[in-house]
Amino acid sequence: MSTLLVTGGAGFIGSSFVRYAIEHTTHNIVVLDKLTYASDKASLDGLPSERVELVVGDISDASLVDELTAKADAVVHYAAETHNDNSLLDPSPFLETNLVGTFTLLEAARRHRTRFHHISTDEVYGDLELDDPAKFTAETPYNPSSPYSATKAGSDLLVRAWVRSFGLEATISNCSNNYGPRQHxxxxxxxxxxxxxxxxxxxxxxxxxxxRDWIHADDHSAAVLAILERGRTGETYLIGADGxxxxxxxxxxxxxxxxxxxxxxxxxxxxxxxxxxxAIDSSKLRDELGWTPQFxxxxxxxxxxxxxxxxxxxxxxxxxxxxxxxxxxxxx
Structure with a gap:
């Protein structure tokens, strides 16, 4: 049994992962969530209190992040400002959470030599033409088009730099659009x-x-768990369900x-x-780790x-x- 620190675990895809991990593993989970408008502690209702703890706090709070990371076997980093429309109205929260918050978590993981998995988005790659047969792969150049996707691209690059510069045991996943219960x-x-x-x-x-390339949140959660358990350090895995x-x-x-x-x-x-x-090419994830979507x-x-x-x-x-x-x- 191990302890996972799941940031943003009261949000949509974060809470989906917490529920999936509780059902399919023996991990204990500490959720760190600021409980902004886009998250809800009710998304964790019904989960066993002896295995799931909610800590209300900010991922940019270095002392809190350090305290929680020191007790965790792995960090699964979902917390982010994510809504494109909001980023066009006011980009500043996206810079603070997606860049400063990720930096704060990476530094704590570096200090405590903690396994780190970073949740990102396919939007960092920009977009494809409607009639283009190509799909995004881990080698697709970044070309973000909004403050949201630009800050997520920046956070991905921070993770890559911490792997290369400091030897952090980290992986990244870029997922297509999720749907399912408990989405804002x-x-x-x-x-x-x-x-x-x-x-x-x-x-x-x-x-x-x-x-958009739609994937059910439970399929996303299963993929993240597979990467956390079997993914290779420094690798990026794209998660998509051909949807x-x-x-x-x-x-x-x-x-x-x-x-x-x-x-x-x-x-x-x-x-x-x-x-x-x-559009996501998830063949690397499927071939290396044996993941397939169920929905x-x-x-x-x-x-x-x-x-x-x-x-x-x-x-x-x-x-x-x-x-x-x-x-x-x-x-x-």
């Missing part, structure tokens, strides 16, 4: 689901041609699964610098996600008004 309603899929529940027409950026869908297809699928007409949505002005297409039917996974939001309104209702007010202020 500001994000694309839960926003559309909760809008339909509230009898509000979903809103689609531009023509809806932008393509390319354009935004129009996703909205139409949500509407059909919720008993609405597939054209019951409205177009809104496109986001500035909106990336065209993401291969996107419609079925989306149906289960819709059911969760229908049945857990108390979890997301408090987020909804603030999220929609932010979108309204930006004309979306």
């Amino acid at each position: 309603v500001e994000k694309f899929i839960p926003r559309q689901i909760t809008n339909v529940i509230d009898r509000v027409r979903p809103r689609l950026y531009g023509k809806g041609e932008n393509v 390319e869908k354009n935004n129009l297809e996703v909205i139409q699928t949500i509407l059909r699964e919720m008993g609405e007409s597939a054209d019951a949505y409205d177009h809104v002005k496109d986001r500035p610098g909106h990336d065209l297409r993401y 291969t039917d996107f419609t079925a996974g989306l149906r289960d996600t819709i059911t969760w939001y229908r049945e857990n309104e108390q979890w997301w209702r408090g987020q909804k008004a603030d999220a929609e007010a932010k979108y309204s202020a930006s004309g979306h």
